[in-house]
Amino acid sequence: MxxxxxxxxxxxxxxxxxxxxxxVDTEFISEKSYYPQLCLAQVAYGSKAAVIDTLSxxxxxxxxxxxxxxxxxxxxxxADQDLAILWNNFRLAPTPVFDTxxxxxxxxxxxxxxxxxxxKAFTKTNLDKSSQCIDWSKRPLLGYxxxxxxxxxxxxxxxxxxxxxxxxxxxxxxxxxxxxxELSNPKRYEFNPVVQSRRLKVKRLTPRxxxxxxxxxxxxxxxxxxxxxxxxWALKDLTLCDIVSNPPRNIKDLERVRGxxxxxxxxxxxxxxxxxxxxxxxxxxxxxxxxxxNTDEQANENTxxxxxxxxxxxxxxxxxxxxxxxxxxxxxxIALGGATRTASxxxxxxxxxxxxxxxxxxxALTLTDGEIEIVKTN
Numbered sequence: 583m584x585x586x587x588x589x590x591x592x593x594x595x596x597x598x599x600x601x602x603x604x605x606v607d608t609e610f611i612s613e614k615s616y617y618p619q620l621c622l623a624q625v626a627y628g629s630k631a632a633v634i635d636t637l638s639x640x641x642x643x644x645x646x647x648x649x650x651x652x653x654x655x656x657x658x659x660x661a662d663q664d665l666a667i668l669w670n671n672f673r674l675a676p677t678p679v680f681d682t683x684x685x686x687x688x689x690x691x692x693x694x695x696x697x698x699x700x701x702k703a704f705t706k707t708n709l710d711k712s713s714q715c716i717d718w719s720k721r722p723l724l725g726y727x728x729x730x731x732x733x734x735x736x737x738x739x740x741x742x743x744x745x746x747x748x749x750x751x752x753x754x755x756x757x758x759x760x761x762x763x764e765l766s767n768p769k770r771y772e773f774n775p776v777v778q779s780r781r782l783k784v785k786r787l788t789p790r791x792x793x794x795x796x797x798x799x800x801x802x803x804x805x806x807x808x809x810x811x812x813x814x815w816a817l818k819d820l821t822l823c824d825i826v827s828n829p830p831r832n833i834k835d836l837e838r839v840r841g842x843x844x845x846x847x848x849x850x851x852x853x854x855x856x857x858x859x860x861x862x863x864x865x866x867x868x869x870x871x872x873x874x875x876n877t878d879e880q881a882n883e884n885t886x887x888x889x890x891x892x893x894x895x896x897x898x899x900x901x902x903x904x905x906x907x908x909x910x911x912x913x914x915x916i917a918l919g920g921a922t923r924t925a926s927x928x929x930x931x932x933x934x935x936x937x938x939x940x941x942x943x944x945x946a947l948t949l950t951d952g953e954i955e956i957v958k959t960n
Contacts, residue, residue, distance in 0.1 A: 583631065584728055586638040594625075594632050595648050601627040603655035603680070604648075605738035608664045609718040609731055616806040616813070618667050621718035624735035633731045637721065642672070649676045657742045659683050659697045661765055669771040677766040682738065684761050685745040688754055690901030701737045704744045709733060752901075757928040775799045780873060784823050789869035794861040795826045796870060801857050805850070817841075817854075829858050881917035889913045891947055892940055895954040896933050907933050916941070 585591050598604070605626045612618035623634040623645065636642060649656060649668070658664050661681040668674040686695050691703075698709045710730060718727075749755055764770065775796045784795055798817070805816035821841035830836040836846035836855060845851055861869075890913055897904040907929055912922040916937055924934030936956070939945045948955050 583633070584635065585632050586635045586640060588641040588644070591634060591640060591642075592644050594630070595644050598625070598627055598630045598648075600651065600653055602653075603627065603657050603742060605657045605735045605742065606649070606664065607658065607731070607735040607738065608667055610663075610667055611717060611719050612812075614812070616810045617670055618663070619719055620667055620671055622731050624731050626732075626735040626739055628739065631732055631736050633728050635723075637719065646672050646674055649674060652677060655680050657682065657738055659700075659738060659741070662770075665765060666771040669768055675766055675768040675771075677763075679762050679765050680742060680758070681762065681765060682741050682745055684765075684906065685749060685758060687903035687906040688757055688761075689745060689748045689752065691903070693903040693905040697734070697741075700741050705737055705740050707737060709737065754928075760927050773803050775803075776870075776873070778803070782819055782823055784826050786827065787872055789866060789872060790862065790864075791826055791829075792872060793864050793869040794829060794858055795822075797857040797861040798822055798825060798854065801853060816850075825854065825858070829862070830855065881914040885917040885941070886913050888940060888947060889916055889937055891954060892936060892956075893933055895947070895956070896936065900932060902932070 583594065585594060605624075607624040608620060609622040609624075610618040610620050620636045623636055623642075625632055625634065625645070634640070634642075634645065648654075655678050656676045657680045659681065660683045661679060665675070665679070668676065682700060683695075683697070686700055687693060691700070698711065701707050701709050710733065714730075716727065749758055778799045779792070779795045782795070782799075784791070787795070799822070802813055802817045802822065805811075806813045809816070818841050821839060824839055824841075825836075828839075830839060833846050833851060833855070836842055836851050837844070839846075842851065842854075846854075890910075893904050893908055893913065897907060908916070908922065908924050912924065915922050916924065922934075923929055924937060926934075936945065940947070943959055945956050946959050948957050
């Protein structure tokens with residue numbers, strides 16, 4: 583079913599009622615803008631499924647109200663981008679949600695399983711991905727485009743139901759609830775200068791340089807938002823990092839920065855220099871503290887190797903993807919004594935507690951017939 587007007591949308595929502603769950607997917611484009619442009623929204627439950635043309639003359643408020651219903655589980659695959667669009671466009675943070683990608687990692691499908699692989703495993707259906715990279719904003723869309731969009735959301739229903747059975751069988755519902763609560767947190771999709779700065783991984787940071795980094799990250803964000811362009815079009819990551827590592831003092835210095843050039847003499851150049859001066863004028867007491875994640879201190883390589891071996895062993899015997907439990911950067915932080923997600927919840931019970939004991943020498947790893955074993959030490 584293709585919906586291109588409000589009356590048909592209301593009728594579809596009334597027909598679908600209040601199901602226990604609903605599969606949701608979106609098609610969008612974001613290569614040339616700050617805000618992704620929502621082009622289609624797909625919704626399905628059982629035999630009822632629709633592709634909603636969000637670029638047509640249609641009021642989406644009935645759909646938003648429907649997705650707000652706390653009695654309905656909203657099912658996505660790889661939900662981050664879909665949820666970010668719903669938050670940015672409609673200030674909607676639906677709850678409860680269910681991400682089949684995360685659930686698959688919990689159920690032993692590994693770190694690299696795709697949606698197509700899940701569909702084939704559970705329904706024996708091969709998804710047609712020929713329309714995956716089309717420009718969804720172009721109209722009119724062709725029939726096979728709508729078929730592609732519909733197939734994605736229709737097959738999400740049996741994938742969800744099978745994963746739920748697997749989760750119940752493994753008694754991991756509490757794991758999923760913990761992960762899904764985080765997905766519904768609006769702060770996950772809002773701009774945070776600390777998070778953005780951390781992703782850039784600038785070396786040799788001091789509190790003063792971190793203040794400069796935060797200032798430029800915020801300036802870039804405002805530029806990208808106001809002009810609706812990707813962040814990298816306002817200021818590339820490498821250029822931003824170079825400016826922080828070697829702060830220019832004047833326009834001539836700024837002209838030498840790769841990626842700036844003649845733009846240094848325009849308004850953007852003046853604003854960049856002003857941002858640097860403002861950060862350098864801050865009292866040291868007002869500069870942000872260095873986050874342990876951004877420290878240049880190197881974790882002991884042997885310690886990280888042991889932690890990785892422990893993680894791999896624990897995840898193999900519990901059939902859960904290691905990447906979901908702890909990333910490489912988190913293993914390094916554990917080795918340095920820093921706090922990570924493994925310090926609480928199901929990750930603590932599965933791995934964090936054992937990692938702490940390994941670092942304290944309370945347990946050790948041994949190799950028997952090529953297999954790792956955990957043994958207590960005296």
